[in-house]
Amino acid sequence: MDQFLQHCLNALVLGGTYALLGIGLTLIFGIMRVVNFTHGELYSFGAYMMFMFVMLLHLDFFLSLVLAMLLGIALGAAIEFLLLRKLRGADIDTTMLVMIGAWIAMQNFEQLVWSGVAKSIKTPFPSSPLVIGALSVSWNRIFVLVVALGLILCTYALVNRTRLGRAMRATFQDSDTAALMGVDIGTIYMSTFALGSGLAAAAGALLGPIFVVTPTMGDLASLKAFAIVILGGLGNIVGATIGGFILAFIEELGAGYISSGYRDAMGFLLIIVILLARPTGLFSRKERIG
Amino acid sequence: MKRLGTLAGLLFLFSIPLWLGNFYLLHVLIITGIFIIAAMSLNLLLGYTGQLSLGHAAFFGIGAYVSSLASLGFAVHLLPDWLVTLDPQPVWLGMACAIVITGLCGFAIGKVAFKVRGAYFVIVTISFAEVVRLVALNWDELTQGPMALNNIPPLSVVIPGLVDITFVGKPANYYLVLVFAILTYAIIARLVRSRAGRAMIALKENEALAASVGIDVTKYLVLAAVVSAAAAGAAGALYAHYVRIVDPNVFLFIYTVTMVIMVVAGGKGTLAGPVVGGVIFGLLPEGLRSLAIAPEVQWIVYGVLMILVVYLLPQGIVPALRAYRQRSRSLEPQDAPGANASARQAMP
Amino acid sequence: MRGASARVALAVEGLSIRFGGLTAVESMSFDVKEGEVVSLIGPNGAGKTSAFNAITGYLPAADGEITYRGKRLNGLKANRIAELGVVRTFQKTSVFAGQTVLDNILIGLHLRSRQYPIAIILRFPFVAREERELAEEAHEILRFVGIDAHASELASALPYGELRLLEVAIALAAKPTLLLLDEPVSGMNPTETANFMKTLARIRERDITVLLVEHDMKIVMGVSDRVVCLNQGRIIAEGAPAHIQRDAEVIRAYLGERYARAQD
Numbered sequence: 001m002d003q004f005l006q007h008c009l010n011a012l013v014l015g016g017t018y019a020l021l022g023i024g025l026t027l028i029f030g031i032m033r034v035v036n037f038t039h040g041e042l043y044s045f046g047a048y049m050m051f052m053f054v055m056l057l058h059l060d061f062f063l064s065l066v067l068a069m070l071l072g073i074a075l076g077a078a079i080e081f082l083l084l085r086k087l088r089g090a091d092i093d094t095t096m097l098v099m100i101g102a103w104i105a106m107q108n109f110e111q112l113v114w115s116g117v118a119k120s121i122k123t124p125f126p127s128s129p130l131v132i133g134a135l136s137v138s139w140n141r142i143f144v145l146v147v148a149l150g151l152i153l154c155t156y157a158l159v160n161r162t163r164l165g166r167a168m169r170a171t172f173q174d175s176d177t178a179a180l181m182g183v184d185i186g187t188i189y190m191s192t193f194a195l196g197s198g199l200a201a202a203a204g205a206l207l208g209p210i211f212v213v214t215p216t217m218g219d220l221a222s223l224k225a226f227a228i229v230i231l232g233g234l235g236n237i238v239g240a241t242i243g244g245f246i247l248a249f250i251e252e253l254g255a256g257y258i259s260s261g262y263r264d265a266m267g268f269l270l271i272i273v274i275l276l277a278r279p280t281g282l283f284s285r286k287e288r289i290g
Numbered sequence: 291m292k293r294l295g296t297l298a299g300l301l302f303l304f305s306i307p308l309w310l311g312n313f314y315l316l317h318v319l320i321i322t323g324i325f326i327i328a329a330m331s332l333n334l335l336l337g338y339t340g341q342l343s344l345g346h347a348a349f350f351g352i353g354a355y356v357s358s359l360a361s362l363g364f365a366v367h368l369l370p371d372w373l374v375t376l377d378p379q380p381v382w383l384g385m386a387c388a389i390v391i392t393g394l395c396g397f398a399i400g401k402v403a404f405k406v407r408g409a410y411f412v413i414v415t416i417s418f419a420e421v422v423r424l425v426a427l428n429w430d431e432l433t434q435g436p437m438a439l440n441n442i443p444p445l446s447v448v449i450p451g452l453v454d455i456t457f458v459g460k461p462a463n464y465y466l467v468l469v470f471a472i473l474t475y476a477i478i479a480r481l482v483r484s485r486a487g488r489a490m491i492a493l494k495e496n497e498a499l500a501a502s503v504g505i506d507v508t509k510y511l512v513l514a515a516v517v518s519a520a521a522a523g524a525a526g527a528l529y530a531h532y533v534r535i536v537d538p539n540v541f542l543f544i545y546t547v548t549m550v551i552m553v554v555a556g557g558k559g560t561l562a563g564p565v566v567g568g569v570i571f572g573l574l575p576e577g578l579r580s581l582a583i584a585p586e587v588q589w590i591v592y593g594v595l596m597i598l599v600v601y602l603l604p605q606g607i608v609p610a611l612r613a614y615r616q617r618s619r620s621l622e623p624q625d626a627p628g629a630n631a632s633a634r635q636a637m638p
Numbered sequence: 639m640r641g642a643s644a645r646v647a648l649a650v651e652g653l654s655i656r657f658g659g660l661t662a663v664e665s666m667s668f669d670v671k672e673g674e675v676v677s678l679i680g681p682n683g684a685g686k687t688s689a690f691n692a693i694t695g696y697l698p699a700a701d702g703e704i705t706y707r708g709k710r711l712n713g714l715k716a717n718r719i720a721e722l723g724v725v726r727t728f729q730k731t732s733v734f735a736g737q738t739v740l741d742n743i744l745i746g747l748h749l750r751s752r753q754y755p756i757a758i759i760l761r762f763p764f765v766a767r768e769e770r771e772l773a774e775e776a777h778e779i780l781r782f783v784g785i786d787a788h789a790s791e792l793a794s795a796l797p798y799g800e801l802r803l804l805e806v807a808i809a810l811a812a813k814p815t816l817l818l819l820d821e822p823v824s825g826m827n828p829t830e831t832a833n834f835m836k837t838l839a840r841i842r843e844r845d846i847t848v849l850l851v852e853h854d855m856k857i858v859m860g861v862s863d864r865v866v867c868l869n870q871g872r873i874i875a876e877g878a879p880a881h882i883q884r885d886a887e888v889i890r891a892y893l894g895e896r897y898a899r900a901q902d
Contacts, residue, residue, distance in 0.1 A: 035409050083597065090604075092409060093342055097554055098600050100547055105593030108586040219543070223420060226413045261428035268417035268424075275414050279406045477759050484765060485753040492745045495734045502694065502728075503812040504720035504749040513755060 002134040003256065011245070011252035013141040016148030017203045019244030021221055022228030023155055023237050024199035030235025031172045031192045033092065037099040038079060039225050040218030041106040042197040046072050046204030047213040048110060051119045054209075061124045065147070065205050072201020073194045080193035085186070103222075111215040118212035144206045151202055155195070156237055168192060172235050200225070220264055227267040230274060303468060307461040315576075316460045320532060322572030323467040324525050327474050329552040329564035331521035334478055336550070337558030338487065339514040340494030341403050345415030346549050348422045349519040351540035352395060353388040353526025355426065355433060358442045358536050360384030366432045381445040381531055388527040389520045396519025400512030416543065423541035438537035445531050463532045470528060474521050479561055481517065490514050491559075551592065555599040557606025566608055647672045647816055647847045648693070648724075653702035655688045655871075662688040664871045666702070670816070675838070675848040677858045679882075680868035681892055686851045687729055689868075690818055694726045695719045706816060721749060723815035727805050727822060729851075735794040739785065739804060742793050743776040746811030750775065776811070783807040783837060799830040806837070816847045823854050835860055859883065867891065 021043065028036045046068045053064035083102060087095050125139040159165040170178040171188045179185050203221070211217075228247055232239025247267055255263035310316055332346045363378035399415065406414055426433045433439065445466065446456040457466050481487050489510040492500035501507055530536050548571065556567020571592070578588045603610040648670040655663040663685040670676045678686045691697035693704050695716035704711040706724055734742050751772060753765050780786035783803045788796060793804060802822060809817060823831045831854060838861050841848065852858050858865060858879065865882040867875040869891035875882055882888055
């Protein structure tokens with residue numbers, strides 16, 4: 001029983017960051033209909049920025065977190081502006097291929113700059129964990145969960161309570177009508193991509209200190225993000241949040257009780273099974289986001 | 291005239307091992323040839339039938355593993371007390387099994403493609419390849435996991451009294467791959483220029499209209515997937531018996547990406563496209579390597595090139611060349627006097 | 639006018655089509671006899687295209703029976719219905735844009751061809767022969783419709799009038815015995831429309847039964863044997879063209895109460 005609870009606790013922490021990844025991608029995928037293969041790279045970018053700020057520039061840990069996320073937002077905006085802007089209206093495979101090219105270039109650039117050696121990031125938290133009865137959890141992980149939940153709530157508020165969010169939801173439903181209503185689709189697309197990328201970078205910055213930082217860490221993150229989007233339904237923030245936690249639980253419990261080697265396969269098997277049963281996703285409420 | 295050109299080209303290709311002294315280059319050509327077969331197969335599904343299938347390395351790898359395991363033999367416990375064994379089979383049988391089994395996988399993917407559309411289908415295919423990779427990595431009893439399958443026997447064809455060849459060494463494998471490549475090209479070319487090919491193109495361009503004239507969309511989607519997968523499986527089997535070591539890295543997404551670049555840059559939906567794309571992106575790494583450039587930079591160049599091709603030549607290299615040739619042809623002065631005048635006006 | 643036989647070709651009985659809570663068509667019953675030309679008219683949103691979609695397998699019928707020559711069409715896949723001889727065109731321009739005009743017709747000739755995959759791969763001699771025959775037939779169809787001159791052009795390069803003719807040609811290639819045309823002359827200028835009427839007459843001569851959805855009253859009155867008028871998912875009038883023109887219900891549906899009273 002204790003082992004079970006411990007797994008659940010770990011899953012909770014992981015789920016928060018998975019949710020961030022998923023929310024970021026579901027907004028991009030949902031509003032812009034872009035198969036964003038660079039999402040994982042923003043994740044590793046966030047982690048590497050944390051490494052750079054904390055370990056190389058010796059900045060304050062929490063400041064570094066904020067900076068990493070801001071840089072993620074900036075990078076996302078840059079990608080949208082440089083690569084996707086001209087492709088607006090092109091087929092889905094064209095944008096997909098450009099995203100793949102960008103992903104390859106970015107990952108190898110990271111490999112070139114940082115080398116493939118795994119990097120670790122020191123945290124300011126006490127190394128002895130918090131112990132509650134038979135369960136233990138590191139302070140770092142608690143911090144990650146709290147920040148993740150905070151960011152999720154902020155994003156939800158942004159999309160549902162602000163003017164920008166309203167414009168985003170309108171664009172999701174019908175971009176032509178939204179444009180006719182005066183929404184600047186260009187700004188919305190850039191904001192969406194920037195926001196989604198920022199969330200991915202935040203996830204990477206949060207998880208970097210917990211695990212290690214490698215150039216390929218983004219690949220699995222990307223695929224898991226897609227799994228979460230499918231679980232939760234396109235453009236559905238609440239769905240992505242729930243999906244992130246579900247995926248984390250399935251991974252943790254699966255790895256704990258079935259086999260740890262196949263841990264990462266859980267997500268993919270989940271995708272395949274869900275899509276075969278419900279070809280448009282699990283919670284797809286196609287008509288709205290938020 | 292075209293026939294003569296094709297014949298000359300084929301003669302040239304067959305002659306290469308006779309004068310190319312550099313065995314390393316021959317090796318590069320063999321690997322490129324194998325990738326071209328895989329690219330041609332992907333083109334049928336991605337280019338002609340318009341299905342965003344990004345799990346093609348799965349078919350390639352399954353072909354490699356099936357053929358290797360069949361020719362090496364294996365012993366696995368499917369249940370704790372149920373041992374399933376297979377004695378080593380002749381390589382040609384292993385290859386045939388590889389083609390059949392990957393064909394069946396293609397059948398399954400084709401059925402799935404019909405239900406699951408667009409971007410979701412992309413994700414399913416990528417997930418499928420990842421699952422297969424993780425299985426190959428973890429199921430050591432069957433696949434040796436990361437330790438790889440070693441000492442895979444080469445293909446040997448023995449017809450008592452007539453033929454006794456073992457395809458070992460680079461020249462022999464070059465010819466084997468070349469023959470398979472030509473065969474694959476011929477099969478795909480015939481399919482594409484027929485009723486079946488038209489049905490595939492129709493379902494890509496306008497599915498509702500295709501159904502309204504009686505085209506069974508599922509049937510042709512599945513047909514494209516089966517042929518595509520089987521050809522990729524054949525490429526995988528060729529790879530396994532040439533390199534004679536197979537590990538779970540054959541399933542890596544990066545190989546699928548390589549095939550996709552070859553098809554898209556070359557020209558998806560054309561017969562020559564994957565060949566041209568294959569030659570360029572097969573030989574490019576070698577060219578870059580000779581310039582002593584780090585592998586990371588190579589891949590960065592790949593990535594940037596992909597983006598550029600999509601922007602500048604969205605249809606691919608082959609269609610761009612054809613369009614260019616057509617434009618210069620239409621600017622040539624013709625015999626009718628009226629045409630002469632307008633031609634002169636058309637030229638800048 | 640060529641007489642229609644008494645035999646029923648298409649029988650629609652009690653057809654209802656619903657989307658979620660919305661009823662597009664309610665208890666619609668009508669039939670089309672062999673050799674007839676029947677027009678479905680009605681204001682926008684009356685349910686005409688939904689009826690077409692249900693008949694040809696693009697929409698499920700919530701209620702009712704659709705039979706063609708005795709065979710029940712409910713629940714059959716669209717391509718299977720086409721095999722039975724029921725072929726439709728689409729309201730929005732629908733061609734294979736990236737292919738040449740000739741290739742468009744060749745695709746349409748799919749059902750006419752007997753090639754199967756193994757024969758294609760192994761290059762059985764009849765494949766090449768059939769390809770030649772198909773090309774011949776394709777040109778014949780293009781000549782019938784009047785656009786053979788454009789045969790090697792890309793479909794996307796065609797001007798609008800020719801494009802709509804291509805749509806009809808593709809449908810004709812599928813060897814229909816019942817042809818459903820969804821607003822075939824919408825967007826055409828008067829000359830093109832007049833030409834189309836002649837093409838429609840030639841189609842009739844080939845013993846093809848036609849069910850037409852149209853707004854252009856000249857075509858409707860000019861070619862139809864019978865007219866069926868829909869409004870808000872129900873049939874409100876049915877009969878010979880001249881009779882329909884004066885029917886009060888029809889006028890009310892299109893133009894409102896004032897005009898209906900003005901007719902009295």
